[in-house]
Amino acid sequence: MQQKIIILDFGSQTTQLIGRRVRELDTFCEILPYNKFPKDDPSVIGVILSGSPFSVYDTEAFKIDLSEIRGKYPVLGICYGAQFMSYTLGGNVEPAGTREYGRANLASFDKENPLFRGFEENSQVWMSHGDTITKLPANFKVIASTDKVENAAYQAEGEQLWGVQFHPEVFHSVQGTLLLENFVVGICGSRQDWSAASFVDSTVAQLKEQLGNDRVILGLSGGVDSSVAAVLLNKAIGSNLTCIFVDHGMLRKNEFRNVLHDYECLGLNVIGVDASEKFFKDLEGVTDPEQKRKIIGRDFVEVFDAEARKITDARWLAQGTIYPDRIESLNITGKTIKSHHNVGGLPEEMNLRLCEPLQWLFKDEVRRVGRQMGMPEHLITRHPFPGPGLAVRILGDITPEKVRVLQDADDIFIQGLRDWGLYDQVWQAGVILLPVKSVGVMGDERTYERAVALRAVTSTDAMTADWAHLPYDFMAKVSNDIINKVKGVNRVCYDISSKPPSTIEWE
Ligand code: XMP
Secondary structure, eight states, X not given: OOOEEEEEEOSOTTHHHHHHHHHHTTOOEEEEETTXXXXXXXXXXXXEEOOOSSOTTSTTOOOOOGGGTTTTSOEEEETHHHHHHHHHTTOEEEEEEEEEXXXXXXXXXXXXXXXXXXXXXTOEEEEEEEEEEEEOOTTEEEEEEOSSOSOSEEEETTSSEEEESSOTTSTTSTTHHHHHHIIIIIITOOOOOOOHHHHHHHHHHHHHHHHTTOEEEEEEOSSHHHHHHHHHHHHHHGGGEEEEEEEOSOSSTTXXXXXXXXXXXXXXXXXXXXXXXXXXXXXXXXXXXXXXXXXXXXXXXXXHHHHHTTSTTEEEEEOOOOHHHHOOOBOTTSOBSSOOOOOSSOOGGGOOEEEOTTTTOOHHHHHHHHHHTTOOHHHHTOOOOOTTGGGGGBOSOOOHHHHHHHHHHHHHHHHHHHHTTOGGGSSEEEEXXXXXXXXXXXXXXXXXXXXXXXXXXXXXXXXXXXXXXOOHHXXXXXXXXXXXXXXXXXXXXXXXXXXXXXOSSOO
């Protein structure tokens, strides 16, 4: 049975990071809302309580019944999690004289305690709290202190229950991963058998059992997630999987052909649908960004649906949904900020059940799984690309001619990044076609042509991004190539805005 650690989310911004760290220890974990502990799940080997934006004494603070987990599993409380257990079991938590944010050092700690096995003296930890545990419950003992915080870590005597005031999951807690390893492996007894290989084996077996001889449809986008999902399903059910790849006419240069070829080489059963004419016709003269997106979304569903209905005995719709798409993060009102994204409006009467084999994976794990299955590296490391494609990079109305200009400029930029070894250093890159013309001179001729902007950003999750500091020599070469080779463009700019306040795409 697959062992798992449960992380109860009390709303901290670092809860997902705890999950990442546990997975890095080759241990499966699930992040669940604080009040959704799965009773009677025999695969649970330990529980971690996250931090929270609340103070334990706030009336609206998130509370749980500790008897569900105490004495039944090893428990580790982090920050609010530690304060909550201490407070609820008879201790005292008060606002700290000075809020403590940033680096601190464990001036003293209990070397014999299994949580600190292998720890070095004065280890740096990361603090981020406004409250402090001023008194521990009677049977709790202090196992670590900093200069400012006496009860920086504790254990309930004779119990498998620990709390730490600092954040072991963040990078700046130098031995944080060791602390989590001591808990997850040393204390909870993880076998550390969660790996890309074990994931592929167990998921293929599960999919075989779940899908039997049913037919499955999957929408391919050319991106990493849907491609990995397709290869995984292909391994499980082979020709019972039909993939549909729609060309809306605003993909990158030659992308439809190249990606279709890649998919065929992977042995996938793919139907490529060139619907570009329909999209261009429906988009004619439309300039409003939201309107453009709506038309593309609607047309996509129509085209996909028409194709999918031809497979009359299909029972399932597979999607490449990944874990960050699903995690229900809590905001301070307790409402979910992000809920499970759904099938994007496919007609209900199709009556298809949903199959999401990557729903527990983080992005880098999806890539590891893809590599494990031997997928080509260029498919696995592809930059993210928006669903509506180049449509969100053409400001103003969309015409096939503008798309061609943009495709050519984009191709020079992206190929240049690859040639200069810069492609993997940026999160995402592309070119934007601006709705302005400016004067230039080519040979003896005056020109009056379009301007384009290059956009390249560094990021880890697209929520925030910085403009990539690309070498001047590279930008000079790309600019030169675009102006010389792409007819219709005589000026190239570089977008040096970060997100926020700007966004990655211009529309
Ligand atoms: P922004 O522009 O909001 O983009 O900073 C963040 C990330 O999302 C991508 N993006 C989209 N992806 N459909 C998609 O599938 C869309 O409509 C869409 N709009 C933006 C964008 O490329 C970036 O990776």
